[in-house]
Amino acid sequence: MIAQILVVDDDPVQRRLLKNALERHGHMVHLAENGLVGLEFLKHGGDQINVIVLDLMMPELDGLTFLKAIREKGIETPVIVQTGQGGIETVVEAMRAGAFDFVVKPVSPERIASSVANALTVDRREGRSKTARRSRSGSATFSDIVSASQEMQRVIDLAQRAAQSSIPVVLEGESGVGKEMVARAIQSASDRSGKPFITVNCGAIPENLVESVLFGHEKGAFTGATERHAGKFAEADGGTLFLDEIGNLPLEVQVKLLRAVQQGEIEAVGSGKVQKVDVRLISATNKDLIEEVREGRFREDLYYRLNVFPITIPALRRRKEDIPHLARVFADRFSHEQKLPRPVSVGPQAMALLTAHDWPGNIRELENAIFRAAVLAQTEELTEADFPQIAAQLPEFRSDELRAATTAPVVLPQGSEARRTAAWPVTLPVPEGFIGIPVQPPRPDPRALLAAAYPASANVIASTDSSGEVRKLSDVEEELIRFALKFYRGQMSQVARKLGIGRSTLYRKLKDYGIDPDNPLKEAA
Template sequence: MEIRVLVVDDELSMREFLAILLEREGYAVDQAESAETALEFLEANSYDLVISDVQMPGLDGIQLLGKIKDATPETAVLMMTAFSTAEQAVEAMKLGAYDYIAKPFKVEEVKILVRNALEKRDLKRENQRLRQEVQERYSFSGLLGKSKKMRELYELIEKVAPSMANVLVLGESGTGKELVARAIHYNSSRKDKPFVAVNCGAIPETLMESELFGHKKGAFTGAINDRAGLFEQAGGGTLFLDEIGEVPLQLQAKLLRVLQEKEFRRVGGIADQKADVRIVAASNRNLEEQVREGSFREDLFYRLNVVQIQMPPLRDRNEDIPQLVEHFFRKHVPAASGVEIITPGALKLLMSYNFPGNVRELENLVERCAVLGNREIDVESLPTQIKGAQSQLSSTSCDEIVIPPEGMNLEGYLDEIEKKILLQALERCGGVKKKAAELLGLTFRSFRYRLAKFGMDEE
């Protein structure tokens, strides 16, 4: 891609000298004899770099610099003058000039400054592009779905994001809790600061305090250097504490202090540090039940639960499945644009499936089809658990149920069916209640409630 440079100087010899020098380096060069002419060039063309004299009749170079930065802040600018003063240099740098060179200058010096100015310009553009990409990815476009529940979720995020309030995101595994945390961050005033995510359940208990708050050299065996913790790394931004219910009680007290006092102390340290961090916490557990059981501090729960966001499971918004399937298929098969990606029969099966793994399970399913080279998702390409679930539902036809002549106890009949299904789920999952609940598309709390109804919830 051609790099365009505009040289601005009221001296013809200087303009021509720089033009020849820069053209030999492969740049396309235009010349302007005044700041006024330069502004006409800038209005008609786009330039990667402007090299301008400071002392010129009419508008001077400093005034031109200000107008360039107002109109096209990404354009790199080098200032030059035979009357170099510290005051002019400081003023030019404050207004956004890359650097300042004094006449007479060396040819190699000009070459190096031009290359460096263009490299810095490229870096700023790349950073801007990446920031825009991240913001687009983690704004509401990162959360997919047009169902009523998702529209309500978007509205809540839009209200919560600009505030500094702590947020607690609750929901089953795979519902997109981290995406919500990122959407809150990238739609807040902290969007240009770090977003740091940590899964509290994946950190060994002995290392969790150091991971969160950092440590001083020699604080424990293996602490050979000072180390910044996640609160420091997220300074000015957002810290996402996933699976907050896994934090041990002893550390919960220290986490509570950070939320109350807005300061923390490294392990082995003696000085407190300020914690300018917004907390978004998440859990797939029932934290209120943990509070009742004594495994989670009530005061910490209320500190985190300033605003609560409940993530809907996929089975409660199955009308979003077609859009999600299309998005994931095109994500994993970019060349699939414009082709039919799922058959009606396969879509019907997906929309009747409970998806215990939620959106994450659906994406894995679509990716599996893509990896196996399927140009479309049909019934045969679906995993056996989905086809199997449908066949089991089909085998229990409502047509087979007959009301006896003497009538029936409907509540008792439904209770008996429910009890059998609960027992089958427990048997298939080896007695692990959490897995059995996921198998039936229930929350753990709801599953235990149903067990207790039949006197089956014995530890």
């Protein structure tokens, strides 16, 4: 779709780059050197503008003020904000003010073009995304993978290259990041498209049955084997076998898997006959396989056979740009799948909340949160009140209603043994005939927590080393970051805020110092 786009940016070089990038896709681009000029342009010709690309940091009238001003005037044009090193807090505020998407400077031509294309698919009158919904048959293509971040674009590029051959692929990443969907997309883009795609969760099979499930068994091979079973390798013959959580395979089964990978031969349990199979193998793991090799839990020869083409899928907290797009797609999909009377959309306040959350369960957690909110929604637009579990973890996002709910007194039966100090905050229903007994333990004092968790000697960052010399600034900074991660229990937004730096800066420093955010006190290897 060809569109008219307004670029509001005080940097003339950035305006020119954006203009050239968007005009190459056939769009008509209008330029404004600051927020005041942009507002004046919208006042006289705003009806023709389909998308606004807005810089947040500008003199006279900054991007957030501009965004709030056009929303107050009732202008619902999708706005894509640009952010530099301001951190996620600025982005969250922009999403709360009604921004459609955000991009991180320097933005590539492909990224801004993709963001504009996504914005053009949104019908603001219906308040829902028109993004194509994936078939629930289980098939998936690369176009079904919702991505806006450069990190996921790199994943897709690598996966598309892997699809052109039968090279073994290992997909690495935390649980819930979408490893199976990437595997299905590789299958769909390969010459094995249309052939079987068989999935095996190696961590969900009892150890004594893994060999039988993978390679099959003959009738009578063991107690309970009342009939012949072909096995997953035989089922996947000619197609793709996806081994999820491969790091959980028992060592004795890894020997047979190595033979299947090297020679394309399998042998069913209780059979002396070797069977040839033609299987494309894609493995997935949320473990560090090389560490498993060091610990003797994974065979080194199998590791090098499987790890020919590794692809690491980043956690959702490391690609926040994908959250608004995923949230819209899920809301749209569940509206249709659940046959809701009215399609639901994600409102600005809810989008800001979702963007700020770190999503330890990754895409799966986000999908479940949207599912629950869509089914229980009382209005067409989801608000932060529809995500009480998420808002409870981010106090700065709690609405007055949520605060009231999370500070309500505990109600217990008269004389009940349950009358005791409850964990703050908690809410129980009020059955008829019960007597309310407020139990509201005060919020724990962070300083008291600190003193309890760390002795006085441990709560000191030394300024000199063992030789009496002043320590390097980088060493002190690393130690402080590790301490903050431990103290705030890995809540990245809070850590960055308390350290006075942006989230992007925090992530960069974690990478520079080799700090694992899930285990900050562990020294890098």
